[in-house]
Every structure is written in structure tokens, then in C-alpha cells.
Amino acid sequence: MTAATPPKYRRILLKLSGEALMGNDAFGINRETLGRIVNEIKMVTDLGVAVGVVIGGGNIFRGMAGAASGMDRAAADYMGMLATVMNAMALADAMRQAGMPARVQSALKIDQVVESYIRGKAIRYLDDGKVVIFGGGTGNPFFTTDTAAALRGAEIGAEIVLKATKVDGVYSADPKKDPAATRFASISFDEAIGRNLTVMDSTAFALCRDQKLPINVFSIFKAGALKRVVMGEDEGTLVHC
Numbered sequence: 001m002t003a004a005t006p007p008k009y010r011r012i013l014l015k016l017s018g019e020a021l022m023g024n025d026a027f028g029i030n031r032e033t034l035g036r037i038v039n040e041i042k043m044v045t046d047l048g049v050a051v052g053v054v055i056g057g058g059n060i061f062r063g064m065a066g067a068a069s070g071m072d073r074a075a076a077d078y079m080g081m082l083a084t085v086m087n088a089m090a091l092a093d094a095m096r097q098a099g100m101p102a103r104v105q106s107a108l109k110i111d112q113v114v115e116s117y118i119r120g121k122a123i124r125y126l127d128d129g130k131v132v133i134f135g136g137g138t139g140n141p142f143f144t145t146d147t148a149a150a151l152r153g154a155e156i157g158a159e160i161v162l163k164a165t166k167v168d169g170v171y172s173a174d175p176k177k178d179p180a181a182t183r184f185a186s187i188s189f190d191e192a193i194g195r196n197l198t199v200m201d202s203t204a205f206a207l208c209r210d211q212k213l214p215i216n217v218f219s220i221f222k223a224g225a226l227k228r229v230v231m232g233e234d235e236g237t238l239v240h241c
Helices: 031-045 063-068 073-097 119-127 145-155 189-194 202-210 225-230
Strands: 011-016 050-055 102-106 131-135 160-165 186-188 215-219 237-240
Touching (some): 011 031, 031 050, 031 073, 031 225, 050 073, 050 145, 073 102, 119 131, 119 145, 145 202, 189 202, 215 225
Parallel strands (some): 011 050, 011 160, 050 131, 160 215, 186 237
Antiparallel strands (some): 215 237
8 A cells, every 4th residue: 555545534533442541550541652542643634534532531430330339320420421521631632732733522511621512613623634522422421432432423424433442353252262253354233233242332333333334443552553444454343334
């Protein structure tokens, strides 16, 4: 593939977990890891690709864990949404330091800190070459950031949702438990359902399927993996209609 080869995707929605920011730390944000992720995204924006990002908050607070310990589920989820805004602000700051224009939009109204989500404005930012980081999940409890990624991806006209994980794709079985597990290069939505494969949570998965919005699951910890996905190379697992 030559340097002149155009990207396969011109507008993407990247789903980052909060845990991806921890590196080898037990919690919080590892600055070295954050910088490396920013560099991965910069390689893509340098190609002229418009990038929206939905980020989780599990490195700071996870709603399900709070609910499991006796906290009201809705209250725990709102706390988790606030954690995603903190991560979004940290990611945007790191991007600006790297010379990348970035904007944070929150599904929760906290205008003294970040601007509220407005679809038209988000699209204008993307058209202007800015990275838009969506915090606050969907703004509603009982929905995951996977669902927020599917929703925002559909709203901004993304060509694909890229789910960055710790593993390099979707496997026939858990590769940590089954050494014979094989990675799918591509798989249809229906086949993934039939095999009971965990790609995203069911609400997010159904939304992507209904909107004919493909998903690529890849490892954010593999250097250059994000760029290879955007260029259409065999990286991760493509889930398609």
C-alpha cells in the first residue's frame, strides 16, 4: 500500500474504554499511555480523516460496580457519566498539546466546564478538521458508552464504529482460555448473533445493525493498528451487514 493510497474511511467514531487510559496503573490516567493513544489518533487525522471519540469512565468509576455494592443504579450511572467527561477533558487537553484541535461535547449539561452536545455543531467541528470528543455517555442512566458510540456514530454520519479494546479482534472463543481460538477477519451481524459472540452490548449492537453501521474491533495497544483499520488493512475484526 503506497503513501498515496487514500483511507478507506473518511469519517469514523472511535470508542475508547476508560480502562485504555490506565496503562499498567490500577486506576486513573497514565500520561504516557494517554500520549501514545493521542499519537495513534493523530496518525489518522493527518490523513484527513474526521474523528469523533466516545470515551468510557471505567478507570475512574464504573456504574455497574457501584450498583453491585448497593448504590442506586441510576445514581451510579450518572457518576460514571461524569467520569467520562473528566476523561474527555484530559484527552482533549493532551490533543491540544500535540497540536491537534479538539472539542469536548457533553450529553450532560455542564456548560461551565464543557459545551453541551449539539449535533449540528459537532458535524461542523468535524468538517473543520477538529476531533470531537463526546462525554457524558447518552446522558441517560442504564445505557452504556457502547450505546453512546453507536448513537453518536449514526448521528454524525460516521462510516464505521471502531471499538478499541485490549484484544486484537473478535475470536471464536476466549483466547486467554482457549489456545485454539481463532480471530475472525470479518463476520456478519447475524453470524455474530448466531455464535453468541460478544462484540458490543446488545443495544449498541442492534443499533449498528439496524443503521447498517459496521463495527471494527481492534487492539488500541498495537502500534499503528488504528491507522491500519482506517486504511482498510486486515486489522481486528470487521462486523458488517
